[in-house]
Amino acid sequence: MKVQHHTQIPSEAVTMEGASKCHVRYLIGPLDLAPNFAMRQFTVEPGGCTPKHLHAYEHEIYILEGQGEALEGTISRPLIVGDVVYVAPDEVHQFRNTGDVPLIFLCLIPNSSNGKQVTVVPESPNNLSSCC
Amino acid sequence: MKVQHHTQIPSEAVTMEGASKCHVRYLIGPLDLAPNFAMRQFTVEPGGCTPKHLHAYEHEIYILEGQGEALEGTISRPLIVGDVVYVAPDEVHQFRNTGDVPLIFLCLIPNSSNGKQVTVVPESPNNLSSCC
Numbered sequence: 001m002k003v004q005h006h007t008q009i010p011s012e013a014v015t016m017e018g019a020s021k022c023h024v025r026y027l028i029g030p031l032d033l034a035p036n037f038a039m040r041q042f043t044v045e046p047g048g049c050t051p052k053h054l055h056a057y058e059h060e061i062y063i064l065e066g067q068g069e070a071l072e073g074t075i076s077r078p079l080i081v082g083d084v085v086y087v088a089p090d091e092v093h094q095f096r097n098t099g100d101v102p103l104i105f106l107c108l109i110p111n112s113s114n115g116k117q118v119t120v121v122p123e124s125p126n127n128l129s130s131c132c
Numbered sequence: 133m134k135v136q137h138h139t140q141i142p143s144e145a146v147t148m149e150g151a152s153k154c155h156v157r158y159l160i161g162p163l164d165l166a167p168n169f170a171m172r173q174f175t176v177e178p179g180g181c182t183p184k185h186l187h188a189y190e191h192e193i194y195i196l197e198g199q200g201e202a203l204e205g206t207i208s209r210p211l212i213v214g215d216v217v218y219v220a221p222d223e224v225h226q227f228r229n230t231g232d233v234p235l236i237f238l239c240l241i242p243n244s245s246n247g248k249q250v251t252v253v254p255e256s257p258n259n260l261s262s263c264c
Contacts, residue, residue: 001204001225002218003211006194027216028192034218036242037169039192060160060171062138062194062238072133079135084159086134086166093133106194108240110168 002032006041014042014050018120021048021097030111037110044068044097044104052094052121057113059093061085066103069096079103092121134164138173146174146182150252153180153229162243169242176200176229176236184226184253189245191225193217198235201228211235224253 006025014022022044029038041064044050052071063083070077070085071094079085079095085105087093097103138157146154154176161170173196176182184203195215202209202217203226211217211227217237219225229235 001202001209001220001223002216003202003209004216005212006214006216009216027194028218032218033220034190034192035221036190036244037192037240039194039216039240058166058168060166060169060240062159062171064196070133070135077133077135080137082138084134084136084138084141084171086160086164088133088165089167091133106238108169108171108192112168 002028011043016051016053016118016120018051018053018123019049021045022050027106035111037108039106039108041104041106042095043102044095045102046097046100048103049096050094052092052123053118054090054092054121055113055118056089056116057110058089059085059087060108061087062106064104064106066097066101067099068103069098070094071096079105134160143175148183148185148250148252150183150185150255151181153177154182159238167243169240171238171240173236173238174227175234176227177234178229178232181228182226184224184255185250186222186224186253187245187250188221188248189242190221191217191219192240193219194238196236196238198229198233199231200235201230202226203228211237
């Protein structure tokens with residue numbers, strides 16, 4: 001059994017195209033020999049966002065701190081602490097911090113996502129002005 | 133995309149042998165057609181515990197509220213908000229609320245757990261007095 005506070009796990013900048021002011025901690029994953037899925041924790045600073053993208057695997061998400069919005073294509077859904085988000089395979093999605101404090105959430109993915117293609121969707125001029 | 137606050141999802145009593153003062157919400161799972169794993173949220177009231185048990189699949193856990201202990205067999209590990217717990221397949225495990233407020237945590241399991249055997253481990257007399 002591994003018991004570890006999330007702050008003991010290194011935080012890394014998200015360098016993927018389209019990410020802005022994002023960091024990630026790999027809480028549980030291949031290094032733990034977890035056989036089926038991985039738990040990551042993302043922090044998006046105020047004004048930041050994750051890339052607008054899609055892929056052939058799902059996300060299971062839980063909002064821990066802050067507030068933001070989830071974009072399903074161009075449809076915006078507000079996010080508060082305690083919200084649960086399920087992103088089905090091949091859905092275009094993006095998460096944005098709309099508040100004054102970090103937006104922190106868990107985002108789990110299947111191990112079968114390894115090596116799968118991720119397609120970044122270009123931002124429209126309108127969206128560019130509000131985030132990246 | 134599903135976005136839902138966890139309080140909008142029904143809470144059910146955990147009726148498994150050995151559970152005490154436990155409830156569960158099925159946040160993301162088969163009803164969402166999630167293909168690989170399920171997100172559940174457990175609430176353990178003060179003085180309560182999950183069953184001491186083992187099974188051939190893993191748990192990925194994040195502590196959201198409260199305080200408690202994780203038992204790895206007879207070894208106790210304290211739990212606080214923000215702790216991450218990985219329970220490997222076939223590890224004997226139990227979670228107990230040691231505080232005065234509800235212990236709330238996410239616990240994710242693979243879909244391959246469906247129909248797998250769960251073995252409840254009898255409590256020792258010492259443990260019985262502190263929980264169930």
